[in-house]
Amino acid sequence: MANCYEMKAKMYYEKDCDMKFLKGKKIAVVGYGSQGHAHAQNLRDSGCDVIIGLRHGKSWDKAVKDGFEVYSVAEATQKADIIMILVNDERAADIYNESIGPNLSAGKAIAFAHGFNIRYKQIVPPADVDVFMAAPKGPGHTVRGQYVEGKGVPCLIAVEQDASGNCKDIALAYIAGIGGARAGIMETTMDIETETDLFGEQTVLCGGLVDLMQCGFEVLCEAGYAPENAYFEVCHEVKLIVDLINKGGVAAMNYSISDTAEFGEYVSGPRVINHDQVKANMRAVLSDIQDGTFAGRWIAENKNGRTFFNSKRAQLAKHPLETVGEKLRNEMLWKDAESGDAGLDAASK
Helix, strand or coil, rough: HHHHHHCCCCCCHHHHHCCCHHHCEEEEEEECCCHHHHHHHHHHHHHEHHHHHHHHCHHHHHHHHHHCCCCHHEEEEECCCCEECCCCHHHHHHHHHHHHHHHCCCCEEEEEEHHHHHHHHCCCCCCCCCEEEEEECCCCCHCCCCCCCCCCCCCEEEEEECCCHHHHHHHHHHHCCHHHHHEEEEEEHHHHHHHHHHHHHHHHHHHHHHHHHHHHHHHHCCCCCHHHHHHHHHHHHHHHHHHHHHHHHHHHHHHCCCCCHHHHHHHHHHHHHHHHHHHHHHHHHHHHHHHCCHHHHHHHHCCCCHHHHHHHHHHHHHHHHHHHHHHHHHHCCCHHHHHHCCHHHHHCC
């Protein structure tokens, strides 16, 4: 078991990337939401020839205002050598089948920032095109903001299909163009990225964390504590703790918090999170991801009107953690300072 914790992934940096592989190539960014605007603007600032592929709407007008040539997705696919698909997972297959696939020709490359549609075969590219993934591990506004500051967001790279013989070089150059090589590029596969990304979202980052915060909030309120106090302790401070872990691991968090808090971590964490049971539950979630059960359920949900999804979203909006938090944020001076982080990927929805 010990060997499973040894670092296996290969890393790349700016010295490993050659922008000449993008020279003379036209890049079409399909989508101009959270990730789309960041990729397009960073690539342009890196000297690349970038166009945008969109359906008519607000994003079209915004892309034009930002100085890009904008075309229909079909026209952009025809004109471009590299087509980066940056639309929501549930929309990508329909857009590909309608406007991208029929307009691909040999020698082109299609790219993704997430492997979902390739992993679950919702998109099946022809054999004569390159297929790669360039996936920043951060929301679009961070990808853009870090680039402007001369930094970058770490990225994942995966080559799914190397028709040209240069697919990895093209992918590395693309990631360098969006700034990722400044931070580091980790090599993976689309299957691994998809499975681990979905697992992390469902068990820890979104599903697990939200349920944990709701439980803590409810326990404090039901015990008679003011909801404002409860919100601060189990929701607001999560960011402060995660920022410390992000910079230096759990050790950095423990260095920064009080010894009282660290002692509580050791004695009470295992009382809340039963490791054996939680890991068993997580393995069940992972199994559903690996065998396609989750993907099938999500694909069906989108085809059947999103009844469950929409009902859960409405239910969450009414939870006191959300309503109390909104009122409290509106009364606090940090609101304006942090408003840029509020939506994360909301621009792509």
